[in-house]
Amino acid sequence: MDLSDLRIIMSQISAVNLTEKEYLLPGNRACPGCALSLAYRYILKALDGKVVVTVPASCLTVLHGMYPVTSVTVPCVNTPFAATGATASGLSAGLKSMGRQDLTVLAVAGDGGTFDIGVQALSGAAERKTNFIYVCYDNEGYMNTGNQRSSSTPLGAISGTTPVLGKQQKPKDILAIMEAHDIPYIATANAAYPLDIYNKIRTAKDITGTRFIHVFTPCPPGWGFAFSDTIKIGQMAVETGWIVLYEINSGIFQLTSASKIMAQKGGKLRHLSDYIRGQERFKNITEEQYSELQAYVNLRWETCLKRAGFR
Ligand SMILES: Cc1ncc(C[n+]2csc(CCOP(=O)(O)OP(=O)(O)O)c2C)c(N)n1
Ligand code: SF4
Numbered sequence: 001m002d003l004s005d006l007r008i009i010m011s012q013i014s015a016v017n018l019t020e021k022e023y024l025l026p027g028n029r030a031c032p033g034c035a036l037s038l039a040y041r042y043i044l045k046a047l048d049g050k051v052v053v054t055v056p057a058s059c060l061t062v063l064h065g066m067y068p069v070t071s072v073t074v075p076c077v078n079t080p081f082a083a084t085g086a087t088a089s090g091l092s093a094g095l096k097s098m099g100r101q102d103l104t105v106l107a108v109a110g111d112g113g114t115f116d117i118g119v120q121a122l123s124g125a126a127e128r129k130t131n132f133i134y135v136c137y138d139n140e141g142y143m144n145t146g147n148q149r150s151s152s153t154p155l156g157a158i159s160g161t162t163p164v165l166g167k168q169q170k171p172k173d174i175l176a177i178m179e180a181h182d183i184p185y186i187a188t189a190n191a192a193y194p195l196d197i198y199n200k201i202r203t204a205k206d207i208t209g210t211r212f213i214h215v216f217t218p219c220p221p222g223w224g225f226a227f228s229d230t231i232k233i234g235q236m237a238v239e240t241g242w243i244v245l246y247e248i249n250s251g252i253f254q255l256t257s258a259s260k261i262m263a264q265k266g267g268k269l270r271h272l273s274d275y276i277r278g279q280e281r282f283k284n285i286t287e288e289q290y291s292e293l294q295a296y297v298n299l300r301w302e303t304c305l306k307r308a309g310f311r
Contacts, residue, residue: 013195013198013199014195015195018045018195018198019045019048021045021048021049022041022045022073023041023044023045023047023049023072023073023074024040024041024044024063024071024072024073025071025072025073026071027071028063028065028072029062029063029065030059030062030063031219031220031221031227032220032227033220033226033227033228033229033230034063034217034219034220034230035139035191035192035216035217035218035230035234036059036060036063036137036139036191036217036219037063038191038194038230039137039189039191039194039197039215039217040060040063040108040137041194042194042195042197042198042201043106043108043135043197043198043201043215044072044074046197046198046199046201046202046205047074047104047201049073049074050102050103050104051075051103051104051105051106052074052075052076052077052091052095052103052104052105052106053072053074053075053076053077053107053108054076054077054078054079054084054087054088054091054105054106054107054108055076055077055078055084055107055108055109056078056079056080056081056082056083056084056109056110056113056118057078057080057081057113057144058109058110058112058113058144059110059139059143059144060108060109060110060137061078061144062144064076064078077091081112081113081117081118082113082117082118082120082121083118083121084107084109084113084114084118084121084122084134085107085118085120085121085122085123085124085125085126085130085134086121086124086125087107088105088106088107088125088130088132088134089121089124089125089128089130089132091105091132092105092130092131092132096131104132104133104205105132105133106132106133106135107132107133107134107135108134108137109134109135109136109137110136110137110138110139110142110143110144111136111137111138111139111140111141111150111151111152111174112141112142112148112150112152113136114134114136114174115136115150115151115152115171115172115174116150116151119177123177125210126178126181126183126210126212127181129183129209129210130209130210131208131209131210132211133201133204133205133211133213134210134212134213135201135213135214135215136174136212136214136215137215137217138152138214138215138216138217139217139218139219139222139223140153140154140157140219140222140223141153141157141159141219141222142160143219143221143222146160147159147160147221147222148160148161149161149162149167151169151171151172152171152174153167153171154167154170154171154293155167155168155169155170155171155289155292155293156282156284156285156286156289156290156293157223157281157282157285158280158281158282158283158284159222159281164284165284166281166282166284166285166289170292170296174214175188175214178212179248181210183209183210183211183212184207184208184210184211184249184250185203185204185207185209185211185213185247185248185249185250186211186212186213186214186247186248187200187203187204187212187213187214187246187247187248187256188213188214188215188243188244188245188246188247189213189214189215189216189245190215190216190234190237190238190243190245191215191216191217191218191230191234192218192230192231192233192234192235192237192238193234193238193245193258195257196245196256196257196258197213197215199256200213200247200256201213203247203249207249216234216237216243218230218233218234218237222281223279223280223281224279224280224281225278225279225280229278232278233275233278233279235258236270236274236275236278237275238257238258238259238262239258239262239269239270239274239275240269240270240271240272240274240275240297241269241270241297241298241300241301242272242275242297244259244300244301244304245257245258245259245260246259246304246308253304253307253308254308255304255305255308255310259304260308263305263308263310264310267301267305267310267311269297269298269301271294272290272293272294272297273290276290276293
């Protein structure tokens with residue numbers, strides 16, 4: 001190893017050299033084992049306090065706390081459910097008019113607030129190439145109001161509004177929708193891989209325009225698994241191909257983190273049943289639905305391997 005290799009290694013963030021500064025404080029109102037709180041902690045660390053956040057109605061608003069108490073040390077504008085993209089656009093215009101280039105505008109919304117009610121405001125802002133980072137944390141349902149199904153809820157999953165047979169439709173492909181907007185940066189992430197989230201936010205921070213990051217956030221009470229299994233579920237999602245970790249930076253697609261390692265080792269996936277089995281929400285899934293999910297996961301994984309040059 002020469003000096004330049006050593007410099008590259010030293011510049012990479014690891015658990016050893018990660019900042020100890022905290023912007024999300026302990027004692028907040030998230031459930032135990034909440035993947036959102038873990039992901040959000042690393043997102044804020046990556047922006048190092050130089051951020052203005054906007055959050056719509058969601059579990060994240062609850063996590064922030066009720067006025068006059070808050071668990072977050074950065075400024076946040078709470079916005080109506082449908083308005084995250086619009087509020088982020090306003091914040092971006094305001095900071096520009098004040099000549100403030102030191103602050104990042106960060107919008108963080110759930111899957112309900114992104115895939116469903118917030119999609120038009122986000123689409124409009126992305127089409128205008130508005131300057132902000134938009135993080136959609138995806139717990140695959142409207143969790144804050146009691147786990148109603150969203151357009152991200154998986155086929156076959158039981159929810160508050162699909163209580164017996166489970167959801168009968170496949171999720172909307174939000175990443176394909178955002179890619180169609182031709183924005184400069186798109187990434188997927190997963191709360192079980194916090195350093196990957198950190199690195200992606202750092203990359204996004206230095207890009208101008210709309211940057212979209214989808215973060216998979218397992219939800220113990222909503223999905224029906226033990227509070228202590230959040231990381232295990234998150235890792236299994238990657239190992240089975242339920243979630244693929246990648247980024248598309250200026251049109252260049254590459255796998256990252258555990259997905260990249262899996263691809264380098266030949267690209268074999270674990271059986272999806274390993275992931276499905278541990279979750280109460282899939283207890284009534286039919287064989288037909290399971291086969292459909294497995295076929296979808298296989299096809300998407302092969303597509304990603306091809307895009308990343310592994311096939
Ligand atoms: C216009 C409007 N409709 C409904 C609500 C009620 N509401 C508040 S939070 C929420 C669910 C949010 O779901 P999601 O965006 O997925 O975030 P999560 O709760 O899962 O964190 C709903 C339906 C609202 N605040 N405003
Ligand atoms: S309901 Fe789920 S997403 Fe919401 S705070 Fe609890 S664990 Fe987190």
